[in-house]
Amino acid sequence: MRSNFKRCTVCGRYTLSSACPSCGLAAVCPVPMRYSPDDRYGVYRRRAIREEYGDNGRYHQV
Numbered sequence: 001m002r003s004n005f006k007r008c009t010v011c012g013r014y015t016l017s018s019a020c021p022s023c024g025l026a027a028v029c030p031v032p033m034r035y036s037p038d039d040r041y042g043v044y045r046r047r048a049i050r051e052e053y054g055d056n057g058r059y060h061q062v
């Protein structure tokens with residue numbers, strides 16, 4: 001289950017809402033997610049698949 005916790009960058013308080021309950025400023029996700037957690041190693045997985053199967057590797061992607 002994905003956490004919806006956010007963190008205020010000013011006071012550091014954690015909240016479930018999009019705004020800090022203490023100072024009212026916008027709270028942000030504490031860990032910036034550039035990649036989906038499910039696809040965290042996707043680039044390595046795809047690279048390994050490509051090395052294993054060559055150009056046909058794309059047909060083996062899950």
Ligand SMILES: [Zn+2]
Pocket residue numbers: 008009010011012013020021022023024025
């Ligand atoms: Zn705050």
